[in-house]
Amino acid sequence: MYHKNTRGYKAFWVHRISGLLILGYLYLHLVLLSAILLPSGAAHFNAVARVVEQPGFVVADIVLFAIIVVHALNGIRLIAADFGAMIRENRLAIWLTMGIGAVMVFIAVLMLLPHIVG
Amino acid sequence: MGVLVSPAFSDFVGYEVRVLTVTIRIARSNGEQAFVVETLAQQTVLDALFYIQNELEPSLSFRCSCRVGMCGSCGMVINGKESLACRTSLNPLGAEVTVQPLRHIPVIKDLVVDMEGFFSKYRLVDPYLKPRPGLVNPIVAPPSGHLREEIDLGLECISCGLCLSACDVVGMVPEFLGPAALNRAYNLVADVRDDLAEQRLSMVGQSRVGVWQCHTHMSCVEVCPKNIAPTRAISHLKRTLIRRRITGHRPRPMPKVQRIVQEEV
């Protein structure tokens, strides 16, 4: 019945879910590294590293990067608020984090573009 | 459909009037009920509720008092946002308006909530000044003093409960003291006249109910009708607690006082 959604509340869920996703990814990362590294050493690593440079993996990498950027920038906004900054200007702060995040992801895409198309 | 005015005001209708037909959906105790009303310029949601209660549905219950945003009695959720009905004009809201009672506070009937749900939290921070021993005269406090400016920003609270309703942390952790109580706690902690800072800080520092629960949604800041930012007060309290943890507690110097004419000849 209630359809109340303040900006800060949405940002909170984005922060929470992105945090959990990153934590999940951390464990995935460790599992992957263990799986490829522990049994057969460097040669195996190189083989896997070539696989993960495939375009599909690179896209997944960009998504991961975007999630991290969102979480990090939002975290900076929250720390600023803890110091009393950008509280009344919260709306602007949220737009700023989204803007800066978008620019950072865009740059990452530009840098990784050769891997995707090439 | 009649005009949305009680007869007492009808005499005013002698100038340019923008009439809007509005459907008002009210979440009543026994389910939602919709009313169609016509509004005149400068009328608020409160005027619409009066019209409905006077002319269409006498059993509708709502609460109001001052009608100019000073008493904080008519808080409700209007089109999904916590608002004071007396200060919410109908004209910008459009043709569909939903009105619901405040959240996180028990409903007595229709739009009337039991403000004890608000004050039971407010009371926990000991919201009253306990004068320091020896405080016998008003203090000398230049308005530009840093601490005084910080207090002034949060002083005009009218305990309307909008922030408590908007606070989703209260929804998740019902024990959380909520924005208004913490804002009051900070005002007193920062007040050099007060003697209960330690007691209050120990309350607001507790893990379950205190400031550490605040997730900085800032919903309270968005809805406050007096433009107070409780999040700012909460951030002050967090930093005060941390400062004390690092540097320990130092007693504050007694403020200078003003000698004024004495009474009781």
Next chain:
Amino acid sequence: MRTESVDVLILGSGGAGLFAALHVHDTNPRLKILLVTKGLMGKSGCTRMVQGGFNVVLDPADSIERHFSDTLKGGRYVNDQELAWALVQGAPGTIHELETRVGCFFDRRPDGTIHQKAFAGQSFDRTVHRGDLTGIEIMERLRDQVLARPIAVLEEHRAVELVGDGSRISGALVLDIRRGTFLGIHARATLLATGGGPTMYKIAAPSLEKSEDGLALAFRAGAIMRDMEMVQYHPTGLLAGAGRVTGSVLEEGLRGAGGRLFNAQGERYMARYDPDRMERATRDVVARAGYMEIMAGRRGPQGGVFIDVSHLGAAFVRKTFPGMVQRVKDVGYDLATGPVEVSPTAHFHMGGVAIDSDGHSSLLGLFVAGEDAGGVHGANRLGGNGVAESTIYGRRVGDAIGREAAELPLVSVPDAQWELRSQHHARFWQTTGGENPAHLLGELRSLMWEKCGLVRRQTDLNACRDALAVLLDKVEHISVTGNREYNLRWSDALNLESLVIVSQMITESASVRTESRGSHYREDFPQENNAEWLKNVYLQADDHHDLGMKIFLKDVQFTREIPPAVKEAKLDGNPQHMVQR
């Protein structure tokens, strides 16, 4: 029926009620106190709506005697001088207590001392304030202090009758609005602090639930009332179209700071009414001037005149009057940059229950404080003396009750009487298909505005008297339906009943006083008649009179200051000398 017994029953939770509760408790902590309020504690009522501030002598260059003289002059010398003296003399200590014990913090000067601003009708800048919404600070802090003490509170309970035998009050019958049930409360001492609030006028400033209940309760219980014709109209009530914000006050500080009033022709009309004081004349003068301009047709699109403060500078206005700027913005104007349409608005009732300076009424066990009491302000109240009255008298009367309550007897009221009276106040449930109280209220408000408002005539007052009798009869035919829980229509009916009774008192008093004085202006007797009318009009309920009330006059006692008119008359050796304004 449920009954309770307490030592002290306090009706009302405005400045007077809450302050009295604190002082009763602090004077005698053993007393069992019950505070009953029609709305939420500290939220309903008018102290909360105080904007401008609180008149008090703090500056050594000022003096209590000057404040006293200003108050008498403003009240056109029909104040009870002992009551007015208690007001001005108790003010510094009250501010002191508010600042050092209650926890209020008022605005400061750059040097850190308490700031005092200019208000109309005063010879010194002595109004202490917190921004331009002073009432919030006072009420929130008083409420906080009540929360800290063992004072029982019943919220959303309204007193419907003071129970007694015509000479003594033994308690009150109370309606629990939330449940729709009655509760009988026995008390040794009952404090009436419900506030007045003349909302029987078409344009009125008080909060919406105000209906002069206290005055009606006291009158029906047999208390002596005084000065009931003295209703103050504030000159600058905001006009906001058909919205209920209409009538709310734009504070006096605007005129104090140099705000100007214009009519629709752009003329600064105060020059014709009070060329010396202009906009800083007392409220009665400025309000009537505005009314005259409106009646003469020099009115704006909403039927009002205009207040303009833009010449003071937009930045100054925004900083000094943020609350007013916000309120005006809500209804679509910008106070800082242009004129705003305003009208006189019924604001305050100087009349009320006759008391002594410790709040004793003519009935044993009934104390009165705040706007319910009469006599402090005479024929016109100075801006800034209102919140002063409620808090100062709240303290004084609270102390008196604290000293005396234990000695007063607790008289038991028989159950049958409680039952009988509660049936009476539930009689609206017996009729069906009858009158709608909201419509009757509209009739009353138009009637009083036109016939017994800022300008009064004998013919109008006679017509008003007849119309009120008809209205009172219609009140008996109000029907209330639905369930009893939180039934607003029932409240409307009870409110209306109070308002009609008090309107009758105003009308009768106004037709007795055949002169013009302060807020009471008779077109047929436009002069102030000091030879004959330095008197007060008293009323008391009496079934043996046609009107249900007896009326008597008493000379004002000049116990502390003799009015200039009387002095002059003595010098002339001619007691019949008439002083014209």
Next chain:
Amino acid sequence: MAAESPIKTSPESEKTSSTPVSWAWILQRFSGLLLLVFLGGHLWVEHFMNTSAAVVASRLTHVVDDSLDIGLLISVLYHGLNGFRGIIQEMLPEGRGAWLNYAVFGLGLITVVWGLDILWAFWYHQPFLTL
């Protein structure tokens, strides 16, 4: 005036210093800021420089890079697991989360050892622990 003040004075004013929440709160923010440094470095090293096992391994011989990855490991685990703990704690009724701190601390410890083992494998081309 009042014979005695009815206002109660503080019976437990020193309680503030016994609650651990403020440390957790500071560390959460501090680790977050550290992460900005460590993760930025990590991403730069791992993704925007040429990737092969030999290069990675040789870089890791540098002390700076070692501490970068160890710091990253510890701060990301503290930050992530503490955040996770907060979410779970919020869902539990009051006073029912004592076990949670131990569980999360244990999980963190195991993960740190695991992560260090992986780094060890990079440095010495074989795991320290053989599972």
